[in-house]
Amino acid sequence: MFTGIVEELGTLESIDRRGDSARLRIRGPLVTSDAGHGDSIAVNGVCLTVTEWETGAHFDVDVMAETLDRTALAALAPGDPVNLERAMRADARFGGHIVQGHVDGTGRVVSRVEHEHWHVLRISLPGDLARYVVEKGSITVSGTSLTVSAVSGPGEADAWFEVSLIPTTLEATILGGLAHGDPVNLEVDVLAKYVERLLDGRGGGSR
Incomplete structure (x- = not known):
């Protein structure tokens, strides 16, 4: 779950299109400072799963066709800025509202x-x-x-x-x-x- 309080402006470094899916590499020094495999990070409001990362640098996510079809992620190009937010911690302040990261x-x-x-x-x-x-x-x-x-x-x-x-x-x-x-x-x-x-x-x- 997220709160909609953007933690960092990241940058889309690359898009590797793989038929009906894509792998994105996103630069985000703050959100990768404590990242781990399987962590959830919201990218422009889309909840995505970290597959690979370099601490304090960038992370990779896989995006399936349905997500590309239903969101604005497909319109992104390398170099574009993106809103980033890590999943909410249970002991953190709730600054925004309940955000699932499931784009409607x-x-x-x-x-x-x-x-x-x-x-x-x-x-x-x-x-x-x-x-x-x-x-x-x-x-x-x-x-x-x-x-x-x-x-x-x-x-x-x-x-x-x-x-x-x-x-x-x-x-x-x-x-x-x-x-x-x-x-x-x-x-x-x-x-x-x-x-x-x-x-x-x-x-x-x-x-």
Whole structure:
């Protein structure tokens, strides 16, 4: 489990494509400082398993076709920055919200409005995820825990949401460099999905 508090901006060093899968090598001195075989590291919000590593340098992960199809990892190129977070320790502070590292879908940056001390990103939202996103609720954007500042109305043809980025987020995550049309990984609040499931069971599928 993760919290969506990005620990380090890493760099994708290489992609070794192997038919229906790929092996990624990612530079991350901090997250590899105590890495071990089989550890989980979230890369742009995708929970991946460490297969090889060099302490204080880089680590390798294998990515299967389904992950490449369902996330924005396939759009990465060598040299691109990536958000990195190690799995949460049981004795650590819970700084963000519950993040599984299981991407629900992808969106794209629709617009970016720059204010003096913060930026506002509007991001497209797959229609089947819109019901889980509420104003002032939590969402994970490429591994970053954020608070939703605005959402599209029920009558709008294309669903979207907005997040406001403070200077720390702009500097410490890949979100600071996103431009119009860039893809992002989205994970909605898992608690909303559990509540929906429970209500379905209680009401026979009715809302």
